[in-house]
Amino acid sequence: MRLGFTPEQEAFRREAADWLATQMHGPFAMLRNLKSHSAMADERRAWEKALAAAGWSVIGWPKAHGGRGASLAEQVIFAEEYARAGAPGRMSHIGIELAGPTLIHFGSDAQKARFLPPIARGEEYWAQGYSEPGAGSDLGNVRTRARLEGDEWVVDGHKIWTSLAQYADWIFVLARTEEGSRGPKGLSFLLLPIRQPGITLRPIRQMNGEAEFNETFFDGARTHRDNVVGGIGNGWQVAMGLLAFERGVGTLGQQMSFVAEFEAVVEAAKATGRNRDPIIRDRIARAYAGLKIMRYTALRTLSAGEGHSLSREAMTQKVYWANWHQALGELAMDILGEEALVSEEPGYAFPLLTNLYLSSRADTIYGGTNQIQRNIIAERGLGLPREPRGDAR
Numbered sequence: 001m002r003l004g005f006t007p008e009q010e011a012f013r014r015e016a017a018d019w020l021a022t023q024m025h026g027p028f029a030m031l032r033n034l035k036s037h038s039a040m041a042d043e044r045r046a047w048e049k050a051l052a053a054a055g056w057s058v059i060g061w062p063k064a065h066g067g068r069g070a071s072l073a074e075q076v077i078f079a080e081e082y083a084r085a086g087a088p089g090r091m092s093h094i095g096i097e098l099a100g101p102t103l104i105h106f107g108s109d110a111q112k113a114r115f116l117p118p119i120a121r122g123e124e125y126w127a128q129g130y131s132e133p134g135a136g137s138d139l140g141n142v143r144t145r146a147r148l149e150g151d152e153w154v155v156d157g158h159k160i161w162t163s164l165a166q167y168a169d170w171i172f173v174l175a176r177t178e179e180g181s182r183g184p185k186g187l188s189f190l191l192l193p194i195r196q197p198g199i200t201l202r203p204i205r206q207m208n209g210e211a212e213f214n215e216t217f218f219d220g221a222r223t224h225r226d227n228v229v230g231g232i233g234n235g236w237q238v239a240m241g242l243l244a245f246e247r248g249v250g251t252l253g254q255q256m257s258f259v260a261e262f263e264a265v266v267e268a269a270k271a272t273g274r275n276r277d278p279i280i281r282d283r284i285a286r287a288y289a290g291l292k293i294m295r296y297t298a299l300r301t302l303s304a305g306e307g308h309s310l311s312r313e314a315m316t317q318k319v320y321w322a323n324w325h326q327a328l329g330e331l332a333m334d335i336l337g338e339e340a341l342v343s344e345e346p347g348y349a350f351p352l353l354t355n356l357y358l359s360s361r362a363d364t365i366y367g368g369t370n371q372i373q374r375n376i377i378a379e380r381g382l383g384l385p386r387e388p389r390g391d392a393r
Helices: 007-024 041-053 072-084 093-106 109-120 235-246 250-272 278-303 314-341 352-360 370-381
Strands: 126-129 145-149 152-159 170-176 187-193 199-204 213-224
Touching (some): 093 235, 170 235, 250 278, 314 370
Parallel strands (some): 126 170
């Protein structure tokens, strides 16, 4: 595992950092350090187009599809500098990090030609249709159904926790296309235009006041029969490939935002005098050590090779960072005490550390609950016997 970078890679870092700093202190200063995932939508759309125009939007994609063909090290560097510059969360994240790589690997030539260019240009946005009520992390329980009628798929069902669907143009949906199938069999990976009469979105209001997530209802929603990725009935393979991309380079950028939150926690401890409490000091030290372990583990996992299947080490990352981040939020609340319950922000918006605590409560749920992730680690990573299922006879 390489922990350092070559002179050429450091030159790339300076190029990226200089461009990002110019933007975040210039035309896009209003977005600097923006923590909201749903505010200032027009400005964030403009930011996506600026990234694309300057060649920074999809640097990890092959050049043939509008990317730079950047090396893994360069992708890591850009993710780190992006977070360090205080640039906002990517409105196009699901298209760039999930839909795009999945189409590059599993899509047909026609699908690549249709969908990849507008993602790369920052013109079309995507949502993810995986989780359902009763089938959150357990995707094999998906009940949303699709049937062919002539040249169209007709989709009926209900998805939940659909991030930023209110801004999306398209949604990829894991749906059951084989009548009577159960578990991973009989699923297909479909692409649907989201702005159509057969799709209804209902925002989900979160504890921190935002509505980043949505419920998505499909009632006779339609898409062309060619908009199935990887072939009919192969949805499980495509879905698992997509989840491998989700555990990729973006985790390093996420960790840079964790660094900023950790530093804010330390400053709060100094400001309140809680840094003199030996128990608080011990918890801060443990948080710092955990952050370093997280970084080195991610670098080791990524340097082990790229692909569309999760390594055994990568299977542990979600549980690790989710638990670490929740503990950091709890530490912030213990440092601030009653001050954390009061806000002087307009509209009673929550300050950084209160928002950290509230938003981190979802970390062990979204992207795979800890319980499901531990089953994956045990069964697929360690080869242990499958856990007895509730329907076992």
